Amino acid sequence: MKSILNLKPDFLINVFLLIQLGLHICGEIFHWAALFSSIYSIIIGSTIALLGFLIHMRCHKHHKDGHRTSDNIKAIISSGIFSKVRHPMYLSLFMITWGIYIAWNFVFTVPVPTLLSIVLFSLAKEEEKFLIRSMSDSYREYQKSVKWMFIPGIL
Numbered sequence: 001m002k003s004i005l006n007l008k009p010d011f012l013i014n015v016f017l018l019i020q021l022g023l024h025i026c027g028e029i030f031h032w033a034a035l036f037s038s039i040y041s042i043i044i045g046s047t048i049a050l051l052g053f054l055i056h057m058r059c060h061k062h063h064k065d066g067h068r069t070s071d072n073i074k075a076i077i078s079s080g081i082f083s084k085v086r087h088p089m090y091l092s093l094f095m096i097t098w099g100i101y102i103a104w105n106f107v108f109t110v111p112v113p114t115l116l117s118i119v120l121f122s123l124a125k126e127e128e129k130f131l132i133r134s135m136s137d138s139y140r141e142y143q144k145s146v147k148w149m150f151i152p153g154i155l
Contacts, residue, residue, distance in 0.1 A: 009123055013093055016119070020100060020112040027106035035105045045103025052095025055081065059089045076135060076142050084152055086143065087124045091150045094120060124149055 026032070062080040081088040097113040128149075131139040149155055 012119065012123075013116070016112060016116040017097065017100075020097060020109065020116075023109045023112060024100065024104040024106060027104060027109060032106040032108055035107055035110075037105070041105060042103045045099045045101065045105075047099070048102060049096045049099025052092040052099055055088060055095065056092035059092065063089070073131065073134070076131070076138055078142060078146065083146060085148045085150055086128070086146050087149050090120045090124050094150065 027034075059081060062082055063077045085091060094117060097116050101109060101113045128139075128143075
């Protein structure tokens with residue numbers, strides 16, 4: 001897992017999303033079985049993925065270097081959505097990948113969003129450890145003022 005976490009986050013996430021999209025396209029072509037399928041799952045999944053995409057784009061307004069490696073971080077961003085959760089970019093990626101899965105929920109594709117969720121959570125934890133080491137008190141204060149990593153009131 002450590003070697004995966006050493007990869008550039010945007011490269012890693014793009015690979016996962018491409019694999020997920022490729023599997024879903026294969027599922028359509030080869031008519032794989034879906035766990036549940038209705039117009040509602042398509043609408044709900046697409047809405048979650050779209051909201052995730054919009055949150056991700058909004059994050060870039062406040063954090064222009066959001067896809068660089070953690071060791072390039074020079075300042076703590078605490079404006080916009082970063083004032084509500086500490087890792088909104090990772091949250092948006094959770095939303096995109098699970099939204100795509102809910103919309104196209106083929107049996108063979110469930111490992112992809114599950115693995116990506118584990119990787120994203122691990123990346124966030126590693127990033128927090130790095131920020132505590134490099135920015136010590138200022139990051140600890142940010143953690144106190146913004147208690148939630150991903151979802152306010154839950155996680």
